[in-house]
Amino acid sequence: MTKNLLLLLSAAACVAPFQALAQESPWLLRGRAVHIDPVNHASPIGGAGNADRIEVSSKTIPEVDISYFITPHIAAELVLTYPQKHSVRLDGQRIGSFRHLPPTLSLQYHFQPGAAFNPYVGLGLNYTRISKVRLLEGLCELENDSWGASVGAGVDYRLNERWSLNVDVKKLQIRSDVFVGGAKISKLKVDPVLFGVGVGYRF
Template sequence: MKRVVMTMILGALSLNAVAETPWLVRARAVHIDTADKSDPVAGAGASDRLSVSSRTIPEVDISYFFTQHIAAELVLTYPQKHDVYLDGKSIGTFRHLPPTLLAQYHFLPGAQFDPYVGAGVNWTTFSKNRLLNGAASLEHDSVGLAVQAGVDVKLTGNWSLNLDVKKMRLRSDVLIGGVKASAVRVDPVLLGVGVGYRF
């Protein structure tokens, strides 16, 4: 009987240890809603402005918990393609890769609903600029502040449902012949839903 009780206790401790491991991986579907703002384009009409398309992308996020309340999250995806418009007319595309590192505070770790907030830095690199048949391009990099709020909802075992919203500062000058012709403020809001697994 003692052996059975000890086995049950050790099993419970083992399950608790698994639940308290520091790694959490999430997979999300994220809708990028761009701010769609720019300065007037040099050489064009005063009302002619650039706009960047919104889109939905896959996202993988890796979190490490330093304590029950404090975690760091690395946001990853693959290069994303966006259409660019001038006064509503397509002028080309570009790709961007936007890894983001956030520090998070979790309010109710271990609870059924665990809301959190975060803040950190977004670094975006632009590539494959095909604007105005190659006559225009974007600056190579953008670095800006990122903020976040979300909630993890426990499902079963180590699985959870995740709802998340982020706001990022993402901007770039537009160059024509190496000279600044405009500035684009993408500044997206990212609305995400997905699942997480605590290792």
């Protein structure tokens, strides 16, 4: 009888984490502070010129993301923020600014759902809306839309059944053609790396 009781308790201990996980809400909300570090590369049309001297400023922004767990291992994550303003420099001199809004949708794989330490990787799609371009007193323009891939990785550290800490890094593909007087003169590759630190709430 004692042996049977021990087997029953062992089975219950194994099943309990999966029951708790099954009862968890599939929704996870995170808030992060994210540092945007652009790669800053521009390709001049025809292969000549000094386009690499164009620099887009780095900055730190607030960010919110909403994740929905399709299964304990697989989640869809939507990253949201408000339009961000970046300064643009040429040879170290400021030549203007533009704003961009970069919502990103990713599909993630979480390696240890329910564990305190849960790393993940993700692959997704980024759409960036570029607006309020003010470069060279209006002489220079950028495309309004950019579509590109997104790759990332991170980890959630669980504090309790609701709260967690999060560290996340993503690489986004953000590119735009550059026009002067209606003529395409360059292709700007912002392609930033995003380093994020924040908190998550499972509800």
